Amino acid sequence: MQIDDKKCVACANCVPVCPMGAIYIDPAVNRATVNLDECVECFTCYRGMSKEHMNPTLVRAVRRVAKWLRFRFDPEPDVCPTDALTPQELTWPRTVRWAFSDPLVPHESTGVHGRGTEEVKTNDVTDRVREGEAGFTIEFGRPGVGVRFRDVQKMTTALAPLPVEFEAKNPVSSLMTDRVTGTLQPDVLDEKVMSAILELKTRVQHVPTVLERVEAVARQVDTIVSIGVATRCDAQGDDQIAPILEREGHVFFRGKTNLGLGRRPQLAAAGSAAAGDRLLPSREPSERRAPR
């Protein structure tokens, strides 16, 4: 994002709007300026503020006179009075910032908006995590901190030697040049994004090892790391993960329970359900999406 210095009147309305704190008033030029290294191209400032088209010269003159008379002339707080916020044309690798930070942009690698993944919320139909497996979502950058891919790579390369499998339909995995080593494309490493989610799965018995490695790396990176673990429940609604987490001394709670009401397309086409799947009758695809 850029700010047109011919239009900006330095009202500072856009400064608190930026979740990355990337906008500041430069006293040397008395204009708002974007720190492009910190800007993640989320477009929050551009979309979140109303735009008026007041004459910048007139607004500056009125503000000067008002200041001289010791009162203030400020536009409404959610308005850029002169339409000065100007999206720049983004090229690779800066487009990565936009894809991972603007919730209205679908990720090309997965076709999913936002962070580009449905995680395991649609496990009913995707079958990503099967019995005896544990699915991990390792999230970087939220709330309001952001993350550079250099730090994401510290985690991916630390986890890769363990018995894990990175999720293929995930935007972070799509940036890997080598999914065996967890190495990311070198040209994205310095790019900063609002947040990113790494997904992988392992066998249930390896959960403590993965958690231990995630905790160790989380202490070395310059961002916030959150972790979720998903598994399939048995017929009684119990899971194998909770006892492991308790034993290992982790504080946790069951955040979401997917009831298993989805219908796997391949089984629907065959008109039958596998024994034990207990799939309900047809639901429209639009109803399958689990609440986010």
Ligand code: SF4
């Ligand atoms: S809201 Fe618009 S005019 Fe005010 S400081 Fe920001 S860019 Fe400049």
Ligand code: SF4
């Ligand atoms: S695009 Fe997002 S990160 Fe960049 S200046 Fe605007 S609000 Fe801040």
